Amino acid sequence: MTQIHYPALDIPRPYGLFIADIRDRLDAKTALGLLEWRPDWCAAQFRFSNDHLDLGLPDLDFAAAAAAGIKTVVVGGAPFGGRLPPEWIAALAEALRAGLNVASGLHDRLHDNELLRKLAAEHGGQLFDIRGSRGLTLPVATGRRRRGKRVLTVGLDCAIGKKFTALMLERQMIARGINATFRASGQTGILISGGGIAIDSVVADFIAGAAELLSPDNVPDHWDVIEGQGSLFHPAYAGVSLGLLHGSQPDAIILCHEAARMHVDGYPDFPLVDIQTGIAQHLELARLTNPDVRCAGISLQLSQLPKADHAAALAAMEDRTGLPCVDPAITGTDRLIDFLLADSGSQRG
Amino acid sequence: MTQIHYPALDIPRPYGLFIADIRDRLDAKTALGLLEWRPDWCAAQFRFSNDHLDLGLPDLDFAAAAAAGIKTVVVGGAPFGGRLPPEWIAALAEALRAGLNVASGLHDRLHDNELLRKLAAEHGGQLFDIRGSRGLTLPVATGRRRRGKRVLTVGLDCAIGKKFTALMLERQMIARGINATFRASGQTGILISGGGIAIDSVVADFIAGAAELLSPDNVPDHWDVIEGQGSLFHPAYAGVSLGLLHGSQPDAIILCHEAARMHVDGYPDFPLVDIQTGIAQHLELARLTNPDVRCAGISLQLSQLPKADHAAALAAMEDRTGLPCVDPAITGTDRLIDFLLADSGSQRG
Structure with missing residues (x-):
């Protein structure tokens, strides 16, 4: 009965x-997520x-890629602010x-670039802008409670595991026979889930709408396993x-954190808040649209710590x-799923 | 030394x-604000x-208005969601x-409407879209502390006096010889202040940026006397x-409220929070970008109460x-200004 009211994407594959x-791997989130x-x-x-980041895929030029049956070049990263540098435009034109x-x-939309629009028309290529409302007229949020259950991943910072956690939750919930759907709120999640x-x-x-x-x-x-974006504690x-958070009206949030992260990435003057403050402030604000919201657990990225310290952390x-x-x-996320299921019995259907 | 980094508006006057x-007067905020x-x-x-709202101005048709030297028709209200109804488009075409x-x-931008664009070109008229970034490339917020002092009006709801309070603060600060500038964050404030x-x-x-x-x-x-928008407690x-709030990094906030308002306007399931919670939550969130933020007072709309009750309220x-x-x-706002001046001695210049 899952109704999708927003347009699906249908981008020809395979991708280059x-x-x-x-x-830097941190600058190639979209490529790494897809991979x-x-x-x-x-x-x-x-x-x-x-010299540039190696994903371990074959290095092809565009002509060889086309000959090999590759259909779409997917921009694999997002420069700060989401701008499209001139040298990228030149390459995408090729x-x-x-x-x-x-x-x-x-x-910066491909469709707003005259050269790219012209070349796409001339060569029969398609341009896909993942961001933006993609032709949809967005509504003002109503605040009306919706049926079904929702878990939202939130974080003390950006790039701290919100998308990964949501995708893993969906995968492992479905593996356990739970009726679950990943809901992408960012460009990489949209490319992954279509x-x-x-x-x-x-x-x-129209954010909440x-x-x-x-x-x-x-x-x-x-x-619904909803991918979070940004952070309540991020100055931008x-x-x-x-x-x-308000529009998702989550029954549960999962707080994402990274064991070694001390300040907001790229903002050294903004130390991360402690985890208890993070949970409390999310719940306080989330109660506006769902008074029953709970925190269902923590997703902690351990990769920066020595393996021997993981269990203790x-x-x-x-x-x-x-x-x-x-x-x-x-x-994996099984312990989060157990908590979600045990905790949700009393919530509205 | 006030530097304006965003484009000023230069709309020919007088206005119709x-x-x-x-x-409903509530639906004509822009017209009433200008008036x-x-x-x-x-x-x-x-x-x-x-049968429609009477502002007490002469009712003219467009031809008579043009003959009388009126230069620009200013859309005086905003239908829910900011959409432009077809019958309004037809009239604006005339x-x-x-x-x-x-x-x-x-x-809904005038410039996105093909008919209006075409007629403007044919008849030498100009279209002014107040909303949107107006050609400006917006930055991602840096969180860097800026010099000078800032007061932001915030509210427990929309349409609760944030713009009016900020405009009156600016007027009365300037009258007292204080170096102050109203900063418009919404379409009506922009039209008023240019x-x-x-x-x-x-x-x-790019909100905070x-x-x-x-x-x-x-x-x-x-x-800077910054006009607030929306409300932290509004579901949309x-x-x-x-x-x-974050981008303004205010030294002080003024909380706007209406004595008789019980729930978020148009959202009967969302009761207004009490004033202490409202102040505390604003300050908690504002501290992210300005740890020294204070609440400098309350702006309370009394117009719904009998005059005899005003002083007691x-x-x-x-x-x-x-x-x-x-x-x-x-x-007036003199008591707020007194508090702002007394309280700001210790703050950074």
Whole structure:
């Protein structure tokens, strides 16, 4: 009965991942996300030189990629602010000339670039802008409670596991026979799941309304697993996070954290809040649209810690919070799912 | 030294206010705001019939208005969601045919309407879209502390006096010789002051960045008086309010309330929070970008109460909060200004 009220994406595959001049893995979130969750869809990488980030895919030029049957060049990263650098535009123009499609999740829209539009028309290529409302007229949020259950991943910062945690939750819930759907709120999640709304790119008045659209009414035992965005504690993006929190009206939140992260990434003057404050402030604000909201656990990225310390870090976090704590990439999310199921009996269907 | 980094507006005057089929004063915020703060600019009203809201201005048709020297038809209200109804478009087309310009603060842009664009070109009229980024490339917020002082009006709901309070503060601060600038964050404030950014209409990732742009670095004794938007407690618009709060990094907030308002306007399932919770939650969230933020008082709309109860209502609110409480339309804002000046001595210049 899952109704999708927003347009699905249908981007021809396989993909070649456009790395361009990216060097840092943190700047290639979209490429790495696709490669992790949809490895079968990724057949090549396009880099400006061998000095740039290597995903371990074949390095092809655009002509060779087209000859090998690759259909779409997917921009694999997002420069700060979502801008499209001129040298990327020049390269994507070459991709279109080679007969490929181009997909991008940047704020700077491919469709707003005259050269790319012209080349796409001339060479029969398609341009896919993942961000934006994609032609949809977004509603003002109503605040009306919706049927079905919802869990939202939230975080003390950006790039801290919100998408990964939600995708793993969906995968493991479905494996256990639970009726669950991942709801993408960002460009990488949309590319991975083939649908969703990039909440950070809608007009500000419609953030919560877009979030309401993203997780529509459903059957009582269905779980929407909603990908979080930004952080309430981020000096640039907290508005996005709050609108998504309100519009999602989650029955449960999962707080994402990274064991070694001390301050907001790129903002050294903004130390991360402690985990208890993080939970309390999320719940306080979330109660506006769902007074029954609970925190169902912590998703803690351990990759920065020595392996020998992993179990102790998880146990310490469980002691501090009284909540299940997992690293989805290492332990999976079963303990979160157990908690969600045990805790949701009394909630509205 | 006030630097304006965003484009100023230069809309030909005088204005005719476009009321169309609006009946309720609450739906004509832009017209009423202009009439209140810039009466000299408003020379006519355009209504579909005499049954519709009467501002007390001459009722002219567009041809008579053009003959009388009126230059621009200003859309005086915003239908829910900021959409432009077809019958309004038809009327605005007639205005363009009569040789007038058209200005609108709706989310639906005049420039996106092919008919209006065509008629403007044919008849030499100009279209002004107040909302949107107006060609500006918005930055991601940095969180960097800026020089100069800032006061932001916030509210427990929309349409609760945030703009009025800020305009009165600016007027009365300037009258006292204080270096102060009103910073408009919404379409009506922009029309009144001739500049600003409609924060609710920017792409969500840039809310706080736009707010940073709106109140740039200034001399130490300068006050930006920033118009608030929405409410942290509004199920649709809280994201806008939080981004504006963070980007404004206010030294002081003024909390706006209406004595008789019991729930969020149009959302009967959302009772207003009590005033202490409202203050505390604003301050908690505002501390992210300005740890020294204070609440400098309450702006209480008394118009719904009998006149005999006004003084008692203000006194009761002062007792409850320990803060100065005014109705700017009745008492002025001097008590708020006194508090701001007394309280700001220790703050950074």
